[in-house]
Amino acid sequence: MEELDPLDGEPVSKTKRKQAMQDKQDLGRALVELPPDRLKRLLGKVELSETLSGALLEYQRLPKREAQRRQLQYIGKLMRDVDPEPIQAALDVVNGASAAENAKLHRRERLRTLLLENEAVALADIAAHWPQADLTHLRQLRRSALKEQEQNKPPKSYRAIFQVLKELEEGGAAAATGDDAGEEA
Structure with missing residues (x-):
């Protein structure tokens, strides 16, 4: 039975099928070119078959280029059955590369800059969005970050502020998702 194009109901041409397979193989190549820690993080977020996950991890352990080439072809074959x-x-x-992730990153950076420039406004904004936030800890980090800037020290506290904001944002999203699930039940 021929595969039909979902848009127009016509049979899919051989060229389109080959292009789709090549695109999936290229996606497999992009996955194996990730550093091992990023690949493992991605595998934790996306449901893939154990065979495909194992093949991706195995590729990174292979020492020879020819073995990697064959493994990549195998990954491409496994990717044919996966929604890309x-x-x-x-x-x-x-x-x-995600626009949403970039927006979150920029929002955190703006909030961190606002915290350093105008503590009262930033803390009020943080308290409004995340009532569980430890404002005292953020004040301490702010003071340390300003002191580090004055003394030209490495920006340890400056980075810590960003991490705290990231944790608040991710924790708030998880809490909101949990609340939504509770309301539907």
Whole structure:
């Protein structure tokens, strides 16, 4: 039975099928070129078969180029049966290419800058969005970050502020998701 194009109901041409397979193999190549820690993080976010996950991890352990080439062909074969969209979305997030991730990053950076410039306004904004936030800890980090800037020291506290904001944002998203699930039940 011939495969039909979902848009127009016509049979899919051989060229389109080959292009789709090549695109999936290229996606597999992008996955194996990730550093091992990023690949493992991505595999935790996307549901893939154990065979495909194992093949991706095995590729990174192979020492020879010819063995890697054969493994990549095998990964391409396994990718034929997989929906590439969730994988591509997760890959974009891991690589930071997602517009949503970029927006979150910029929002955190603006909030951190506001915290350093105007503590009262920033803390009020943080308290409004995340009532569970430890404002005392943020004040301490702010003072330390300003002191580090004055003394030309490495920006340890400056980075810590960003991490705290990231944790608040991710924790708030998880809490909101949990609340929504509770309301539907």
